Amino acid sequence: MAFVTMVPGQGSQFRGMGQDVFPRYPGLTRFASDLLGYDLAALCRDDPDGRLSQTAYTQPALFFVNALLSFEQERRETRPVDYWLGHSLGEYNALLAAGVYDLETGLRIVHRRAELMATAVGGGMTAVINLSEAQLAQAFAEDGVEGVDVAVFNTDAQLVIAASTPIMENAHAALLKRAVRFVPLRVSGAFHSRYMESARRDFARFLEGFPFNAPQVPVISNVTARPHYPGEIRERLAEQLVRPVRWAQSIRYLMSLEGDNLEFQEIGGRELLRMVESIRLADSAVTDWSSGVGNE
Numbered sequence: 001m002a003f004v005t006m007v008p009g010q011g012s013q014f015r016g017m018g019q020d021v022f023p024r025y026p027g028l029t030r031f032a033s034d035l036l037g038y039d040l041a042a043l044c045r046d047d048p049d050g051r052l053s054q055t056a057y058t059q060p061a062l063f064f065v066n067a068l069l070s071f072e073q074e075r076r077e078t079r080p081v082d083y084w085l086g087h088s089l090g091e092y093n094a095l096l097a098a099g100v101y102d103l104e105t106g107l108r109i110v111h112r113r114a115e116l117m118a119t120a121v122g123g124g125m126t127a128v129i130n131l132s133e134a135q136l137a138q139a140f141a142e143d144g145v146e147g148v149d150v151a152v153f154n155t156d157a158q159l160v161i162a163a164s165t166p167i168m169e170n171a172h173a174a175l176l177k178r179a180v181r182f183v184p185l186r187v188s189g190a191f192h193s194r195y196m197e198s199a200r201r202d203f204a205r206f207l208e209g210f211p212f213n214a215p216q217v218p219v220i221s222n223v224t225a226r227p228h229y230p231g232e233i234r235e236r237l238a239e240q241l242v243r244p245v246r247w248a249q250s251i252r253y254l255m256s257l258e259g260d261n262l263e264f265q266e267i268g269g270r271e272l273l274r275m276v277e278s279i280r281l282a283d284s285a286v287t288d289w290s291s292g293v294g295n296e
Contacts, residue, residue, distance in 0.1 A: 002082040002258045005073070005097070005265055006272045007066050007090030011185070013058050015047040017268070018065035025068055028103070032064050035107055040064060055188050059089050059114035060107060066093045067103055069267050083254060084219045087272060088152075088192070088245050089113075091222050091237075098215040100233060105210055109237075112206050116199040117241070123190030125151055125162045126172065129181040133159060143174040151192035152245040155278040160185070160245075162193035196241040204238035225249035251279050 022029050022041045033040045043051060044061055051057040070093060074081075086094035089110070096106045128136060133150055136159065140148055147167040152160035163171060168190075175182045190196065214230040221228045223236050225246040254262060266272045 001261050001263055002254075003079060003263050003265075004083045004085060004254060005070075005081045005094075005267065006276075007070070007084075007086040007093040007097075007267045008269050008272055009086065009088035009090040010055070010058055010062065010187070012269050012271065013052055013062045015052060016045060017062075018044045018068065021065070021068040021072060025071075028068070029064075031104075032060075032107055035104070036060055036111060053186065054118065056114050056118040059117070060111045062089060063092055063110040064107060066090065066267050067096055067106070070097050073265075073267065081217055084215075084217055085250060085254075086219075086222075087247055088222060088240070090267075091219070091240065093267070094219045095215065095228070095233070098217045098219045100212050100215055100219070100228075101210065109207065109210065113203060113241075116203055117189060117191060117196070120189035120191070120196055120199050123162065123164045123193075123195050124168050125160055125185040125187050125191060126168065127154075127183045127185060128159045128161055128175065129183070130157050131159065131175075131180050132156070136161070139174050139178055139180070140171065143170070143177070145170045145174050149190070149193035149195075150244050151190070153248045154245075155248050155275050156282045157278060158275075160192075162190035162195065164190060164195060192241065192244055194242060200238050200241040203241060204234070207234040207238060210234075220250045220253065222246060222250070225253050247275065248279055251276055252283070255280075255283070 018041065029041055040061055043057060044065065052061065074097070081097070084094035084098050086092065092106055092110050095101065096103065136150070140146070145167065148161050148163045148171050150159055151162035154160065161171060172182065212230070212233050215228055218227040220226065221236050222245045223239050223243045228236060264273060264276050
């Protein structure tokens with residue numbers, strides 16, 4: 001049985017997160033607070049002025065809390081993790097756990113990533129329910145909506161699109177016209193899309209200043225849905241800003257390797273586990289249907 005640990009990304013933060021682990025790591029918490037320039041424990045506890053929902057604060061805080069939770073888990077587990085997998089920001093925790101860099105390096109990288117992404121305003125992201133990529137493209141083509149990127153492939157039943165604000169308004173109109181269910185996300189920009197190209201260039205230059213180790217355990221890349229290769233990690237992380245998160249493809253890649261011999265666990269939540277279950281059910285339904293063809 002192969003053991004997979006998954007780490008969630010932005011959107012999984014909540015007021016009060018980390019309060020159970022901060023007291024057990026007072027030195028690390030002070031160090032992280034000094035590096036970032038604000039009290040991390042107080043930010044997560046009090047969420048002053050709603051900062052915890054602001055990208056510049058959300059990402060470093062969530063990365064640090066998930067790092068502590070990962071440390072805790074590794075100390076409790078009696079068996080090693082066979083694969084690490086993180087959703088968007090969570091990929092940085094997966095790489096940390098696999099020994100690609102240390103906590104300080106990871107925090108500095110995530111801090112800069114958050115700053116760059118926070119400046120990418122004037123766009124948004126929307127989850128689209130029960131519509132395939134092909135159906136989505138057809139709907140937009142019929143209504144002349146151009147400039148929408150698929151930013152996240154979560155499951156067969158949920159895609160996330162990204163675009164500038166005026167284009168997203170047109171996209172919403174096209175979806176409403178067809179009675180397609182959608183949910184605008186509370187983010188400040190069109191992440192994982194062409195609209196992050198300026199941030200990608202700046203981030204790529206920033207990453208050149210850090211040494212990366214080869215992963216000690218396979219980490220699945222959001223960009224390729226395949227394991228990270230040591231010499232390409234910087235490029236993939238910068239690319240992640242403008243390319244879609246291929247979550248469903250990543251889960252299916254692991255399933256193609258291990259079949260049903262996979263056990264998944266999630267750091268700090270259950271949303272990713274629900275996505276895995278959705279993917280498994282969809283694949284099971286296809287298998288059941290295809291196995292019955294010609295048998296009647």
